[in-house]
Amino acid sequence: MAKDNFHSIDGLIRGIDKCIDRLAPTYGKAGVNAVIRTLEAPRYRLSNDGKLILDAMNLEDEVEDTGRLILVNSTDQAEKESGDGRKTTCLLTASIMREASKLSEDKMTVYRSLQDCIPAIFESIELQKKNITVDEVEPVGIMWVNLSSIV
Numbered sequence: 201m202a203k204d205n206f207h208s209i210d211g212l213i214r215g216i217d218k219c220i221d222r223l224a225p226t227y228g229k230a231g232v233n234a235v236i237r238t239l240e241a242p243r244y245r246l247s248n249d250g251k252l253i254l255d256a257m258n259l260e261d262e263v264e265d266t267g268r269l270i271l272v273n274s275t276d277q278a279e280k281e282s283g284d285g286r287k288t289t290c291l292l293t294a295s296i297m298r299e300a301s302k303l304s305e306d307k308m309t310v311y312r313s314l315q316d317c318i319p320a321i322f323e324s325i326e327l328q329k330k331n332i333t334v335d336e337v338e339p340v341g342i343m344w345v346n347l348s349s350i351v
Contacts, residue, residue: 208263209301215259215267220294222257223250227287250287251275270297281322 225232226248233246236256247253254272259265271290278289300310 209307211261211263212267212270213298213301215261215264216271216294216297217267218259218264219254219257219268219271220290223253223287223290226250226253227291250290251279254290267297 222234226234231248233248234253236245236247236253237243238245245252251272254268254275257268259268271293274289274293275286278285296314300307300314303310
């Protein structure tokens with residue numbers, strides 16, 4: 201049983217890594233769009249939206265696909281809490297999962313420890329955030345539209 205559990209964790213990490221391999225090139229200001237197959241014409245869509253990319257993926261191995269679903273769940277939670285940060289959440293989740301899989305402690309103990317950190321993380325974010333006005337948002341939107349038309 202322990203050996204099966206080890207292989208399951210290994211499979212989860214492989215699935216997560218496959219997703220991150222697809223998401224990483226889309227990250228940041230130099231990020232590129234991913235090509236996503238669709239049913240409607242023209243049969244593809246270009247996007248750098250992490251959630252859309254994850255939803256479009258389907259890994260053949262069931263355990264690896266469960267790793268993808270872990271990322272989908274974490275992005276859903278991030279979107280619910282903040283409305284954004286889906287790719288960043290994926291990268292952080294992947295890193296946490298990779299490092300946690302290396303620990304010798306019981307995985308539920310690691311999970312509970314991570315859950316205990318959540319209030320401190322939200323408190324830290326709250327202390328670092330900067331409230332902005334609508335007037336401060338407009339220049340960012342204009343810059344984004346101008347950059348989008350170049351790409």
